[in-house]
Amino acid sequence: MFYLDDIGRYFLMLKRVFSRMTKGSVLRSLIFKEIDDLIIGSLGITVFLAFFIGAVIAIQTALNLTNPIIPRQIIGFASRQSMILEFAPTFLSVIMAGKVGSFITSSIGTMRVTEQIDALEVMGINSLNYLVFPKIIAMLMYPFIIAIAMFVGVFGAYIAGVYGGFLSSSEFLTGLxxxxxxxxxxxxxxxxxIFAFLLATIPSFHGYYMTGGALGVGKASTSAFVWTTVVIVTSNYILTQLLLS
Structure with missing residues (x-):
């Protein structure tokens, strides 16, 4: 759990991540590998979820429009607003806390169990920079996934709304x-x-400082998912208050 000393260790970890940089050519290859694992590998599930989330938003909005005075184009408006403001950036980030977060925690945790991290330190390599920094840089591509999710989600809403017979194509586009x-x-x-940074660093913290051998890897992955989700949801509330109030 995140006790006060864990929070202190988390910020100390961040400080060490950006110190004693690994050789540029090595980091470059690590960053491309992390982009493939964390970003490209998450594209399929993101597109799948976004399409059906958008479709469900459109259907539920349409089914709740019982007042004939309310124009049907509100379905397109609601679908756009829901996907852009909340479902794409926040809901999908919670899903990614399970997929990406568990992958990061388990991969670093396995290296801890097999003493590969100790070997890096013996060789004079800053293990935190070597392991965590490429993940942070790779996750800077995360908004690219969210942009695709926004588009696919709105497209899913269009398909469900128009081909489900709830409104015409022109009405949906007008509302959009x-x-x-x-x-x-x-x-x-x-x-x-901000969510991308949290997705890269909190699971890395749990994986790097895990204890308990092979069994501890599973516990660390679960703990990383829980706390990444908690921090993302809390940050979402704070950012919404600051940026939209």
């Missing part, structure tokens, strides 16, 4: 363009960058 505020995209991608 209605009262669009560009700042909402700034808000969404700003918190996505």
């Amino acid at each position: 363009r209605e009262e669009f505020i560009p700042y909402h995209l700034v808000y969404a991608f700003l918190k996505t960058f």
Whole structure:
């Protein structure tokens, strides 16, 4: 659990991550590997989830429009707002806390159990920079996934709304363009960058400082998922208060 000393160790870990940098050519190859594992490897599940989340938003909005005075294009408006403001950046980040977070924790935790981290330190390599820094840089590509999720989610809402017979294509597109505020995209991608940093560092912390041998890897992965989710949800509330109030 995150006790006060764990919070202190977390910030100490961040300080060590950005000190005694590993050789540039080595870091470059590690970063590309992490992009493939963390970003490209998450693209499929993200697109799948975003499509059906958008479809469900459209259907539920349509089924709750019982007042004939309310125009049907509100379905397109609600789908756009829901995907951009909350479902794509926050809900999918919680899902990624399970997929990406568990992968990071287990991979670093396994290295801890097999004493590979100790071997890096013996060779004079800053193990935290070697292991965590490439993950942080790779996760800077995370907003790219969220941008795709936003598009696919709105497309899923269009398919469900139009081909489900709830509204016409022109009505959906009218609602989609209605009262669009560009700042909402700034808000969404700003918190996505923060979530990306949390997704890279909190699981790394749990994996790096895990104890208990092979059994501890599973416990650390579970703990990393729980605390990454808690911090993401809490950060989402704080950022929403600061940026949208």
